[in-house]
Amino acid sequence: MxxxxxxxxxxxxxxxxxxxxxxxxxxxxxxxxxxxxxxxxxxxxxxxxxxxxxxxxxxxxxxxxxxxxxxxxxxxxxxxxxxxxRHTDPTPAADPDDPAAWRAELLARRRAVATGQAAPSSHRQLTGGGPHPDVAARLAAIGSYIPPDVRAELAPYRPARAAREAAVSAGRADALSVRCEWCHAAEGELCRSRRVGLDGHARGNAPRVTPHPSRVDLAARMTASRTTEAA
Structure with a gap:
């Protein structure tokens, strides 16, 4: 003043x-x-x-x-x-190979925001309007956010996911969509190898790549039931 x-x-x-x-x-x-x-x-x-x-x-x-x-x-x-x-530094227009000009522009912008001469530049926020048109077009073209060739390369590193996707693609029921009654794995979680010892207690808790047969049968029954109700 x-x-x-x-x-x-x-x-x-x-x-x-x-x-x-x-x-x-x-x-x-x-x-x-x-x-x-x-x-x-x-x-x-x-x-x-x-x-x-x-x-x-x-x-x-x-x-x-x-x-x-x-x-x-x-x-x-x-x-x-x-x-x-509330301010997020936007990318300066100065040449990145000129550190002095880059820093000077950043400081000038911050000073303008701090003194009220410029409005804060906030983070871009997600909206509920759906994907960007470019993203929607690419998704419609490839059918997935992950291209098929990338998905194939990732398959050896996530066998359970690959098996689940293969089952759905083949028209079979997704076994992980239901709870496993044998090992009590929750919906969406992998089955666990559960062995029963001589004392009657469970032994072992290693994740299984393939779900238990009873879980596969239960998922098939649930899928068939939903299909019948929809018809």
């Missing part, structure tokens, strides 16, 4: 708070000079987000003490930190 804006802020404080009367002209000049020295980097108004008069009014209503320059400075710094917290 410049001297004129500081004088306006002090006059506003005098109207709201009778504890800070200033009648002597010399005292008024000294007070304006003091506040201008301390608040020279604090703007009076920044768009609709920042207004020193709002800070003064809130302080008078909430605090039993007269407002000081530090109260306004703290509010401004909190405002700047909040704007920077």
């Amino acid at each position: 410049d001297r004129r804006e500081i004088a306006a802020a002090l006059a506003y404080i005098g109207r709201l708070d009778s504890r800070t009367p200033l009648a002597d002209p010399d005292e008024v000049r000294d007070r304006v000079a003091q506040w201008q020295e301390l608040l020279s980097d604090v703007p009076l108004v920044v768009g609709q987000d920042w207004d020193v008069r709002g800070v003064i009014r809130e302080h008078v209503l909430a605090s039993p003490y007269p407002i000081l320059p530090v109260d306004i400075a703290r509010a401004w710094h909190a405002f700047s930190r909040e704007r920077l917290r």
Whole structure:
């Protein structure tokens, strides 16, 4: 704020708070000079987000003490930190091979955001409008987010997933879509090798690539039942 804006802020404080009367002209000049020295980097108004008069009014209503320059400075710094917290640095237009220009553009952008001269640039957010048209077109062309050749290369590293996809492609029931009654594997989880010891307790808990036959039969029955109901 410049001297004129500081004088306006002090006059506003005098109207709201009778504890800070200033009648002597010399005292008024000294007070304006003091506040201008301390608040020279604090703007009076920044768009609709920042207004020193709002800070003064809130302080008078909430605090039993007269407002000081530090109260306004703290509010401004909190405002700047909040704007920077919501800001994500966009890629600078400067040449990446010129570190000085790259850094200067980043700092200038952050300074503009912190002082209210530019709006924060936030992360792009997911929306509920479905995939981008380009993604939808590619998905319609290949039938999956993973191309067939990539899926084939990944098959040796995820045999259970590959077996599940092969069963669905062949028109068979997805065994992992139901709970296994033998090993109690939850829906979507692999079956576990469960051996019973001489004491009657289960032994072993290693995951199985292939589901238990009883689970396959149960999935087939459930699929047949749903097909019948749909018909």
